[in-house]
Amino acid sequence: MISNPQTTLALINGKVVLPDRVAEGMAVIIERSSASGSIAAVVDENRLPVEIKRIDVDGRWITPGLIDIHTHGALGHTFNEPSAEAFNIILQENARRGVTGLLATVAAAPLDDLLQTFEFIRQWMSAPRPGSQVFGAHLESPYISPQQCGALDPQSLRSPSDGSAAQLLEFADVLRIFVLAPELPGASELVARLKEHNILPAAGHSMAKEEHVLAAVQSGLRHVTHLFSAMSTTVREGPWRKPGLLETALVHPGLTVEMIADNKHLP
Structure with a gap:
């Protein structure tokens, strides 16, 4: 099972998070190389080979590397902040917290600033780096509702129909998730272009009604960012109550949702 005992260790006396349960009395065997490590096996602690180094985690949780x-x-x-200092600090801290890979999430900003940031992320991803690995970028874009901008800079907001998105799409190799408000003029067309570039279109920071969301779904919308936060909910039109982005996201089978359980984004 293990080819080189000197490159292995076992984490014992922990709560091991498995796909279907949390197990105790199990050991997690790690194979290490000079650059990284990976989980080789999860076995009963009593079955560990004698020669393997053991690390007692004293009841702590043991999970695979987290992806944020x-x-x-x-x-x-x-x-x-497109600087090595900022990225090193962020990524080392994430690794310390158990996050081994992430999407560098970028907030709405002036277009030139966004382009500079994505160029930096592209260069960062081109070589091995210490700390958490950057798998790409998640953009909370300028194409959102002023009424639902939340913590995003209202001075940086733009319209999807102004043509500026073409410059952002030049970084399709970096962008993984792209958040926009489906009700804005040109939003459905931008969703379709994102889909063509293999970027996940996401709805968020939006005052959309169900009709806007469904139109965007037809164009390729597949995801909703931070459910409940900075999004429309049920509105009354005459005698009828019409669902907003929140209700549509909860019931539509073609939409995945993101939930941020930080005591701020959820009610």
């Missing part, structure tokens, strides 16, 4: 698809930064720095 929506994180803006850490320790006073954000991914809107």
